[in-house]
Amino acid sequence: MSQRPSSPDRGLRLRAALGAGRVASALSRRTGRGSGGVIGGRVVLKVQPDTPRLLAQGRRIHLVSGTNGKTTTSAMLTAALGTLAPVASNADGANTPPGFVAALADPAEQVVLETDEGWLPWTVRNTHPASALLLNLSRDQLTRHHEVGKIAVSWREALAEVPTAIGNADDPDVVWAAMASSQQVWVAAGQWWTQDSVACPRCGSRCHRDGVSWTCGGCGLSRPKPDWWVEDDDLVSSDVRLPLQLPLPGRFNKANAAMVVAAAVHAGAEPEKALTAVREVRTVAGRYAVQEYADHRIRLLLAKNPAGWLETIQLISQGDAPLVLAFNSQGVDGRDPSWLYDVSFRGLAGRRIVVIGERAADMGVRLKMDGLEYVDAGRRVRDALALLPPGQVDVLANYTAFQDARRELAHAAGQ
Amino acid sequence: MPRDSELAVVLVYPDLLGTYGDRGNALALTYRARARDLPVRLIEVAPDETAPETADLYLVGGGEDVSQALAWETLKAEKNIIAALRGGASCLAVCAGFQLLSREFRDRDGKMVAGLGLLDVVCARIPDRRAVGEVVAEPVGIPALPTLSGYENHQGNAVLGPDARPLGRVTRGLGNGDGQTEGAVQGNVVATYLHGPVLVRNPALADHLLEQAAGPLAPLSDEAVERLRRERIGAALRDDTRQNSGILHKLRAFGGRMAKARGA
Numbered sequence: 001m002s003q004r005p006s007s008p009d010r011g012l013r014l015r016a017a018l019g020a021g022r023v024a025s026a027l028s029r030r031t032g033r034g035s036g037g038v039i040g041g042r043v044v045l046k047v048q049p050d051t052p053r054l055l056a057q058g059r060r061i062h063l064v065s066g067t068n069g070k071t072t073t074s075a076m077l078t079a080a081l082g083t084l085a086p087v088a089s090n091a092d093g094a095n096t097p098p099g100f101v102a103a104l105a106d107p108a109e110q111v112v113l114e115t116d117e118g119w120l121p122w123t124v125r126n127t128h129p130a131s132a133l134l135l136n137l138s139r140d141q142l143t144r145h146h147e148v149g150k151i152a153v154s155w156r157e158a159l160a161e162v163p164t165a166i167g168n169a170d171d172p173d174v175v176w177a178a179m180a181s182s183q184q185v186w187v188a189a190g191q192w193w194t195q196d197s198v199a200c201p202r203c204g205s206r207c208h209r210d211g212v213s214w215t216c217g218g219c220g221l222s223r224p225k226p227d228w229w230v231e232d233d234d235l236v237s238s239d240v241r242l243p244l245q246l247p248l249p250g251r252f253n254k255a256n257a258a259m260v261v262a263a264a265v266h267a268g269a270e271p272e273k274a275l276t277a278v279r280e281v282r283t284v285a286g287r288y289a290v291q292e293y294a295d296h297r298i299r300l301l302l303a304k305n306p307a308g309w310l311e312t313i314q315l316i317s318q319g320d321a322p323l324v325l326a327f328n329s330q331g332v333d334g335r336d337p338s339w340l341y342d343v344s345f346r347g348l349a350g351r352r353i354v355v356i357g358e359r360a361a362d363m364g365v366r367l368k369m370d371g372l373e374y375v376d377a378g379r380r381v382r383d384a385l386a387l388l389p390p391g392q393v394d395v396l397a398n399y400t401a402f403q404d405a406r407r408e409l410a411h412a413a414g415q
Numbered sequence: 416m417p418r419d420s421e422l423a424v425v426l427v428y429p430d431l432l433g434t435y436g437d438r439g440n441a442l443a444l445t446y447r448a449r450a451r452d453l454p455v456r457l458i459e460v461a462p463d464e465t466a467p468e469t470a471d472l473y474l475v476g477g478g479e480d481v482s483q484a485l486a487w488e489t490l491k492a493e494k495n496i497i498a499a500l501r502g503g504a505s506c507l508a509v510c511a512g513f514q515l516l517s518r519e520f521r522d523r524d525g526k527m528v529a530g531l532g533l534l535d536v537v538c539a540r541i542p543d544r545r546a547v548g549e550v551v552a553e554p555v556g557i558p559a560l561p562t563l564s565g566y567e568n569h570q571g572n573a574v575l576g577p578d579a580r581p582l583g584r585v586t587r588g589l590g591n592g593d594g595q596t597e598g599a600v601q602g603n604v605v606a607t608y609l610h611g612p613v614l615v616r617n618p619a620l621a622d623h624l625l626e627q628a629a630g631p632l633a634p635l636s637d638e639a640v641e642r643l644r645r646e647r648i649g650a651a652l653r654d655d656t657r658q659n660s661g662i663l664h665k666l667r668a669f670g671g672r673m674a675k676a677r678g679a
Contacts (some may be wrong), residue, residue, distance in 0.1 A: 199481040336566045338610040341439030361643040369442040
């Protein structure tokens with residue numbers, strides 16, 4: 001159970017805040033504006049800004065952060081830690097303070113907080129986590145974050161206050177930041193996108209890579225020896241070797257699962273039980289979900305930035321289903337899609353491709369520059385599907401385009 | 416047009432100077448060259464490799480502060496590239512690349528240091544804001560171009576001396592930081608703060624660089640690119656994408672924060 005705050009005044013104010021938040025959430029749900037968690041959290045923070053800190057006291061908090069894989073990894077970690085005791089989490093991916101409030105209001109003993117990478121320092125200061133699982137850092141929404149290196153610096157400062165970091169040994173930015181914690185568990189989680197770790201985060205010299213290993217030519221910062229790694233489909237440590245057998249696709253999900261089992265075992269879980277729980281995660285906030293619509297079986301895939309598109313193109317290039325590429329540029333997508341040119345689309349050669357979304361014209365021209373043919377179907381997924389033969393279709397979308405596609409397909413299915 | 420030898424295009428240090436899709440400028444050049452049966456070879460040069468001195472066109476892209484510093488350490492001693500550019504080879508320099516080619520630029524520690532000096536330009540810092548958003552500029556330095564379209568995300572400025580002309584005069588955006596001029600043109604060097612990538616969004620500028628190296632080219636219209644240009648220039652002129660513009664921006668920023676809080 002959560003420990004209640006000691007001061008009567010603060011306790012009263014916290015209860016009032018949570019009550020007001022519940023009213024706001026209920027109103028939001030009644031008026032059809034979503035689950036109400038975020039608006040409730042906003043109201044709570046207005047009434048009692050100290051709520052996250054008060055609710056976090058005496059609980060075992062585990063943060064999950066990084067540019068890519070946060071929501072899926074948080075779902076996996078919630079499942080794995082559930083083998084020990086009940087877990088609360090912001091499973092809807094609301095990864096800033098209003099979302100934390102909703103998660104922390106659940107009195108479960110353990111809390112998994114998916115944390116926006118820019119909010120990690122705030123979250124550490126206000127929730128005093130036991131551990132932080134750190135996936136990767138790469139360019140994303142450069143119109144908002146501007147520089148990856150500055151995020152690494154802010155992480156490094158914050159992580160000095162976190163007892164244990166479960167870090168990706170293959171990402172120099174993550175390694176340098178995680179070394180500020182008292183203890184590290186290193187996982188060889190891979191880094192296929194390397195363009196944001198060319199310069200050493202510690203000294204600014206060039207990082208040299210040789211296969212999976214990397215070393216800074218200036219200060220000698222180098223890849224730490226991993227405690228956990230993946231061999232083909234096995235998760236391996238010095239003590240165990242377990243078949244991953246995940247229902248979720250892609251090498252990045254194997255890496256996410258490896259980090260989760262490492263974190264859960266560090267927290268006291270048995271590896272086999274933790275991995276069995278991780279295997280139960282089959283779809284996360286609509287990602288990887290397969291939906292039927294008219295004559296189509298639609299697989300929805302989310303990719304938000306160059307590293308995400310690189311991985312997802314690698315994943316879907318193994319199949320031959322027609323593709324719908326849905327692309328927007330709202331604030332959370334990043335306003336500037338120039339980075340489309342950081343990724344090669346040639347792996348999609350030979351596929352039927354339809355582009356949709358607010359920035360379909362940008363996506364179309366990008367494909368053209370790689371010599372690919374495409375059709376522009378405007379905004380709606382249904383208009384794209386109408387151009388494609390019956391059967392499987394992969395819909396690959398960036399953040400708000402993904403939400404648009406989910407909404408549209410859910411609405412269409414309800415008709 | 417027929418040509419005996421391949422056009423050699425060098426992409427300078429793409430892993431250091433490629434933060435904003437700068438590879439797209441190389442793709443646009445090769446795409447438009449090949450569409451005219453002009454043989455073209457793209458040569459990517461890493462900092463530990465020797466660059467060719469005799470290439471026709473050099474592309475120097477943008478990068479974060481640390482990457483720019485690393486690139487500068489190598490570029491300032493890279494005799495072949497410097498000799499080629501002093502000898503009149505064509506060059507497109509974007510953002511950090513623009514600064515490295517200037518007479519003087521501000522390094523990551525805030526000190527003003529001498530650049531390659533190929534442009535009569537001094538690049539310091541915009542004092543109070545970051546320039547982020549769509550840009551529209553009317554051409555100045557290369558008057559035959561149509562309206563220029565791009566996206567800027569930088570805090571560097573550029574003050575031009577008498578030997579450099581601005582690439583354009585901005586009608587939307589901050590450009591060189593003064594809200595009036597954008598980029599610089601001097602000899603065969605074109606420099607800009609525009610991403611997009613700039614040669615994808617401005618095919619006439621890509622053709623200008625190709626023609627400097629290879630002579631006149633046949634016209635080539637591309638409806639997909641023209642549509643993209645109309646969309647972006649239209650969006651910029653409606654001012655619905657600038658991140659730093661008044662009440663509309665504040666409302667959109669609030670909407671963005673709500674969407675983010677809901678789970679980006």
